[in-house]
Every structure is written in structure tokens, then in C-alpha cells.
Amino acid sequence: MEYEYISIPAFAKKIGRTPEYIRRLVADGKIEESATKQKGARKLINIDLALEHMENNISYVNKKPVKQSSKPKQTRESKQTRESKQTKQSIYGVNKKMKKWKSIPEFAKEMGFSPQYIRKLVESGKIEKTATKPNGKRFLIDPVLAKKQMKNNVSYVGRHAKPQEEQTGPTPAETIAVVEKAGLQMVSLSKAQTRRANYEAALKKLELEEKTGELVSAEKVDLDFFNIARLVRDAILNIPSRIGAELASITDVHLVNERLTTELNAALEELAR
DSSP states (O other), X not given: OOOOEEEHHHHHHHHTOOXXXXXXXXXXXXXXXXXXXXXXXXXXXXXXXXXXXXXXXOOOOOOOOOOOOSHHHHHHHHHHHHHHHXXXXXXXXXXXXXXXXXXXXXXXXXXXXXXXXXXXXXXXTSSOGGGEEXXXXXXXXXXXXXXXXXXXXXXXXXXXXXXXXXXXXXXXXXXXXXHHHHTOOOOOOSSHHHHHHHHHHHHHXXXXXXXXXXXXXXXXXXXXXHHHHHHHHHHHHTHHHHHHHHHHTOOOHHHHHHHHHHHHHHHHGGGGO
């Protein structure tokens, strides 16, 4: 899945800041270049990476606490603390008390799944590499990013019950494309079992033809043709420098024509090889 990029004004509005403030963070390196990309004259921001950079690179200095001498001051100080927490949460969209990285068993327990199931999501790409980092021989998981990616990539996330086995197999459009490419006759797609059988049969036929040499990669054909055409072009362009002096000494037009025809035929025969 590709990163989501939005404009600087849209990102600033999303986190409750001004576009000038975000541009200053980019200029100062607080939001790193890896979280941005250029699109024409505008610079776009990747939401997840930019928030992570802001969390790592921006330090929030709280006001020096005032000595508690009366109940009103305690109430006022408590309110300031709550506002500070709310500001940080509105910027990052996460609770600052939440542990940044968790082990797979910890994350699985939090989500109500088995560690094996979470590892399967990581291997299949439904939890992407941006939400993981190596820790020795194991992996740690960013719970915020992982939950977002599971929500986007796994339809049943959010249910408390253990999910059923994922439904695998091609979509109707994929089935039609593969079957037509293999030259097989299309049958009814009304039943999932028939659809899967058509898809697998078509794939096996294509794989067999490729292994036996009956099916050739279009990319390989284009490359071979390009190489042959380049050789023929070079051979034709070299004719003047190769026989120019010889032709200059021949006064018979018939002999000149015959010599040129011989050289051109030799160059063009490269196409037949």
C-alpha cells in the first residue's frame, strides 16, 4: 500500500497548525525530507511519517510549575496540564502514555488475536514494513500504524470475535483477464468454487507454456528486436566509411550500384538471423 500524501495546508489544518509553522518545521529538518515529496511547484507531506518525525524531533517545554499554596491554584494548574496533554494528542493523534513499540505477543494480546495471526499479517503485507522494526531476531510493532493498516487492509478488524479464515482467490475481473489471456473458454462465475477452478487452471496453463518456451515475455521480445535493429543500423551507417574510398576509384555507375547493393544486402541479412 502506498503512503498517503497531502498538501501542507491540508496537513496543517488536520493537526490544528498553520501552514507557515509546518513549512518552518520542514525547513528546519524537524519534518525530514523522507516525509515529503515534490509535485510540480508544491511540496506534499506524508501524514504518518511527518507525525512520527514531529513526535521524535519536537520537544514541548511546559511552564514551570507554581508552588501549590491554595485550592484555586491547584485547579488552575490541573487545567493547564490537561490542556497540554490535549494539545499533544491533537497533534499526534495518539495518547502519549501509550508505548511506542510493542512486541508481537503484546500487540496480539491487545488486539485479541494470536501472535501467529499477527505474524501472518506482517508476512502478507497487511501490516506493512513501516509499522515494524527489527529488534535482534524479532520484530517490534508500532501499534498506532499497525491498527490503521489493519483497518484499511483487513475487513473484519474491530470485531471482538476471532476472525474467520480469510477469503482468498481472484476477483471476477482478475479471473476474466487471466482466462482470456490463456485462451480458455469462460464458464459461469456465479459460484466461487468454479471461479477459483478457472483461475487456477489458467495460471497453470500459462506457467506450463512459459516453461516449455511456447510463451515468451513481451519484454524479452522487445529487447531482442531493439538489439537487432541497432546492429543493422550500425552496419548501414558504417558502409560509407568502409567502402567510400573504393567507390571513389570506380567510374562505372553499374559497378558502383552493384557494390552498394551487396553491402546493403549484407547489413539487412542481420534481420533474418
